[in-house]
Every structure is written in C-alpha cells, then in structure tokens.
Amino acid sequence: MEQRLRSEVKALLEQGKIDRVIGFEPGSLKFTTTPLITSDGGDVDHLVINPFIVNNLSVYLTGTSGRVGIVAKGCDSRSIVSLIQDNKVLRENVVIIGIPCSGVIDLTKVERLAGKDRDELDDIVRQGDKITVTVGGERKEFPASEVLFDNCLGCEFPTPREYDILLDEPVTPTPDKAISEQKLDSLREMPPEQRWQFWKEEFSRCIRCYACRNVCPACFCERCFVEESEPQWVLPVPRWQDNLIFQVIRSIHVAGRCTDCGECERACPVNIPLRSLTREMCNLAEELFNYKVGIDKEAPPLFVAYELEEAEDLIR
Amino acid sequence: MPFSVCSIGILHFTGVKLKQAKEWEPKLLGFLCRWCSYAGADLAGTSRKKYPASIRIIKVPCSGRVDPLFILKALQMGFDGVLVSGCHPGDCHYQTGNYRARRRIAITKKFLEYAGIEPERIQASWVSASEAVKFTGVVTEVTKGLERVGANKLFTDERQGDGTATAQ
Numbered sequence: 001m002e003q004r005l006r007s008e009v010k011a012l013l014e015q016g017k018i019d020r021v022i023g024f025e026p027g028s029l030k031f032t033t034t035p036l037i038t039s040d041g042g043d044v045d046h047l048v049i050n051p052f053i054v055n056n057l058s059v060y061l062t063g064t065s066g067r068v069g070i071v072a073k074g075c076d077s078r079s080i081v082s083l084i085q086d087n088k089v090l091r092e093n094v095v096i097i098g099i100p101c102s103g104v105i106d107l108t109k110v111e112r113l114a115g116k117d118r119d120e121l122d123d124i125v126r127q128g129d130k131i132t133v134t135v136g137g138e139r140k141e142f143p144a145s146e147v148l149f150d151n152c153l154g155c156e157f158p159t160p161r162e163y164d165i166l167l168d169e170p171v172t173p174t175p176d177k178a179i180s181e182q183k184l185d186s187l188r189e190m191p192p193e194q195r196w197q198f199w200k201e202e203f204s205r206c207i208r209c210y211a212c213r214n215v216c217p218a219c220f221c222e223r224c225f226v227e228e229s230e231p232q233w234v235l236p237v238p239r240w241q242d243n244l245i246f247q248v249i250r251s252i253h254v255a256g257r258c259t260d261c262g263e264c265e266r267a268c269p270v271n272i273p274l275r276s277l278t279r280e281m282c283n284l285a286e287e288l289f290n291y292k293v294g295i296d297k298e299a300p301p302l303f304v305a306y307e308l309e310e311a312e313d314l315i316r
Numbered sequence: 317m318p319f320s321v322c323s324i325g326i327l328h329f330t331g332v333k334l335k336q337a338k339e340w341e342p343k344l345l346g347f348l349c350r351w352c353s354y355a356g357a358d359l360a361g362t363s364r365k366k367y368p369a370s371i372r373i374i375k376v377p378c379s380g381r382v383d384p385l386f387i388l389k390a391l392q393m394g395f396d397g398v399l400v401s402g403c404h405p406g407d408c409h410y411q412t413g414n415y416r417a418r419r420r421i422a423i424t425k426k427f428l429e430y431a432g433i434e435p436e437r438i439q440a441s442w443v444s445a446s447e448a449v450k451f452t453g454v455v456t457e458v459t460k461g462l463e464r465v466g467a468n469k470l471f472t473d474e475r476q477g478d479g480t481a482t483a484q
C-alpha cells in the first residue's frame with residue numbers, strides 16, 4: 001500500500017492534478033506518525049501507512065488552499081464528505097486517496113497488555129488479526145481486537161465511502177457495538193444523578209486547552225462560541241460548570257458531523273473520555289432521524305434536513 | 317438599603333432576591349414564538365385563564381431561534397426547567413423554522429438526558445395563537461413535572477459555594 005501511495009502521489013503532483021498532499025510521515029517518537037503537508041515531490045518518499053496513522057487529516061482541509069490530495073481512512077473520508085455537505089470543501093478540489101482500514105492501534109492498550117511503557121517496547125507488528133509485540137527480544141502475541149481503539153472496534157465503514165483512488169481491496173466491516181460502547185453502556189446503567197456526577201468529576205480536570213476542538217474536523221467555526229465576549233456564554237477560566245457546557249455544546253455542534261474518529265479523546269491531555277459523549281451523538285442522530293454521518297455528499301446536513309413527521313413523541 | 321439610585325436616576329436593586337417563598341416553587345423559562353405561542357399565552361392572560369406563576373417568558377421570533385446553548389445557560393442560571401414553544405408543524409411563519417427546532421430540541425433533550433439531566437427539565441410544545449387552553453395545560457403539566465424532579469442543583473458546587481445564580 002505504502003509503495004502504491006507514494007507512486008500515486010508522485011504522479012498526481014507531477015501531472016499537476018494536485019498542488020499539495022496531506023499524508024502521514026513517521027513521528028519523532030516510537031510508534032507514532034505525524035501529519036505531512038507538502039507540495040514537494042521529494043518529500044513523497046516520507047509518506048507512510050502503518051497501524052499508527054491515528055490522525056484525522058481532514059481537519060487540515062479547510063485551511064489548505066488549492067487542489068489537495070489527502071490520505072483518508074474510512075472515518076476520515078466520511079469527515080471529508082461531511083465537510084462537502086457543509087460547503088466547507090469543494091469535491092473537485094480534493095483527491096481522496098482512500099485506505100481500506102482495519103483499525104489503528106491504541107498504545108495505551110498495548111502498554112497495559114505488555115505491562116511495559118511504550119519506550120521499552122522494541123517493536124509492534126500487525127499481521128491480520130494478530131499483533132506481535134517484541135520486548136527485550138521476547139515476542140508476545142495478542143489478538144488485534146484487544147489493542148485497537150474502541151471506536152475502530154465499532155467501525156461500520158472501514159473502507160472509504162468516497163475516494164478517487166483506493167489503495168487496496170475493501171475491508172469487510174466487523175463492527176462490535178457492545179465492545180466499542182462498553183464505556184457508554186456502563187454510563188447508561190447509572191442513575192441520572194450519578195451520570196451527571198461522573199461528568200462533573202471528569203470535567204473538573206479539563207484545562208480548556210481546546211485541543212479537542214482544534215483536532216476536530218467537524219469543529220470548523222471561525223469563531224467558537226467559547227470565545228464570544230458579548231454575550232460571554234462561558235467563562236474562559238476552567239470551572240467544571242463552564243467546561244461541561246463547552247463540551248456539551250461542542251458535542252451538539254458536531255452532531256451529524258462527528259464520524260467517531262476518536263481524535264478528540266486522543267488529543268485530550270487529561271484523558272477525559274470525550275468519545276463517550278460524541279459517540280452518543282452519532283447514535284442519537286441515527287436513532288431519532290435515521291441519519292448516518294458522511295455517507296452521502298449530496299444529502300443535506302442533519303440540522304438542515306427534516307421530515308414532516310418525526311420526534312413528535314418528544315413534543316407536547 | 318437594598319437599593320440605590322444611580323446618577324441618571326435609575327433605581328438599582330442590589331442583592332435583593334425576589335420574595336423568598338418558604339416553600340420551593342419551580343421556575344420555568346419559556347421561549348415562546350411571537351407568531352403563535354406568545355400570542356397564545358397572551359390570550360390565556362386576557363381570557364383570565366389560570367395557570368402556575370412558575371413561568372418567565374422570553375419572546376423569540378421563531379422556535380427555530382432557540383439555540384441549545386440558551387437551554388443549557390438557563391439551567392446554569394438556576395431555572396428548574398426550560399420550555400420551547402412554537403407553531404404546529406406546517407404553520408411556521410418562516411415555513412420550516414419549527415421543523416429545524418424539532419430536530420435540535422429532540423437531540424438536545426435526549427443528549428442531556430444521557431449526560432444526566434432529567435428529561436422533565438427540557439420541554440417543548442406546539443401552541444397556536446388561539447390555543448390559550450392548551451398553553452395553560454402545558455405550563456401546568458410541565459410545572460408538575462418539575463415539582464416531581466425537584467429543584468435544579470445541577471450546576472451548584474459544594475466546594476466553591478456558588479456555581480449557580482438564583483433565577484429571578
């Protein structure tokens with residue numbers, strides 16, 4: 001896949017079909033990758049595809065000019081579709097280089113299973129359903145399902161829905177909602193006061209760095225409501241009340257746009273389980289309005305569309 | 317002195333809370349569409365219909381004007397519940413405002429319920445300009461629901477003392 005990606009990108013750049021490409025290159029730390037945005041054909045050989053390409057690169061689309069080639073996994077491609085639906089990106093300005101994705105690796109899970117810090121691991125190799133971790137010459141094997149991110153385990157669309165080039169054969173989806181939504185289910189079982197208490201405690205840790213917002217392709221407002229000063233909806237100081245309002249409203253703003261890519265939760269420096277909010281938003285859009293995010297670029301966005309009769313049971 | 321007079325002669329109340337009733341009564345904030353529910357509430361008044369004094373009303377140009385943020389802010393400010401009321405489906409002055417409102421409110425209500433806010437606190441209704449009786453019925457029912465779930469302590473903070481203002 002990696003070789004094909006490089007040659008395709010090289011050709012696209014040479015033929016002038018794209019002005020620049022957004023992809024992944026190896027990160028400075030072990031088992032990481034970092035976004036690469038370049039128009040230089042010489043950089044193309046740095047492009048990589050491996051089980052650590054976690055970022056949803058579509059976040060860079062709105063800020064990149066010209067015709068852009070972009071490497072996209074299943075969820076990322078749906079984010080791009082959603083941006084097209086919102087008129088934030090023009091379809092003809094992007095060349096989507098699709099990766100049929102079988103999930104990205106959650107290093108925290110690997111660390112827990114291997115009982116070692118990521119710096120102490122020598123190698124992590126994925127082969128099909130198995131992950132082999134090498135520590136100090138010793139090899140340990142784990143089923144892939146135990147080390148992939150929760151959102152990947154529930155992924156319904158691992159193969160990009162919208163693409164110009166697909167780098168490999170489509171992947172058969174094997175979503176396991178129960179495993180992927182374990183955390184959400186445990187919240188659902190709590191009485192409401194306890195749930196509120198849970199979020200109150202989680203958001204007492206929030207430092208309002210806005211990393212969650214900044215990595216999110218669905219958070220594309222030029223001016224975020226948290227930065228309004230007249231009226232000042234939320235105080236800039238990180239009080240749990242305002243932190244929680246910020247995140248609840250952010251979740252509502254990304255309703256119908258969030259593809260459960262998991263970036264917000266990964267970005268949070270204080271490990272707030274943000275996906276337990278945003279994933280529920282995807283569920284609600286589907287349950288209430290039969291709306292699946294990012295599968296039809298012609299469809300109107302969730303809050304623009306309506307049916308004459310719906311949700312009437314919630315209204316007096 | 318609980319009030320002062322400023323240089324241009326306007327009376328400012330300082331730190332006065334409205335009469336503190338001994339017994340707690342729910343406080344409901346209503347966002348009413350000016351084309352229908354607001355007029356319906358007006359009609360209820362002019363026809364001398366009785367309904368709980370729990371509701372404080374804000375007139376909005378359309379139920380579609382109500383941002384989920386308004387609902388959350390009202391709860392943070394200490395209101396026990398929020399009612400959004402607009403024209404019946406098909407009757408919106410702007411054709412589709414209430415359809416949009418319906419999606420937003422449905423998502424907001426369900427999502428806040430998941431986060432731990434009692435669904436009784438977020439209410440919506442369709443009330444036309446002629447439905448004074450329906451309006452009084454809605455306010456009565458919603459108020460009863462709020463009495464059942466009790467005072468809104470969602471945003472209070474034991475440690476810092478004051479995260480919530482008292483709605484007046």
Ligand code: SF4
Binds near residue numbers: 079264
């Ligand atoms: S809200 Fe989080 S999971 Fe959803 S699209 Fe944004 S970053 Fe991805």
Ligand code: SF4
Binds near residue numbers: 205209210211247
């Ligand atoms: S990334 Fe985490 S700490 Fe930063 S603003 Fe978002 S929730 Fe708060």
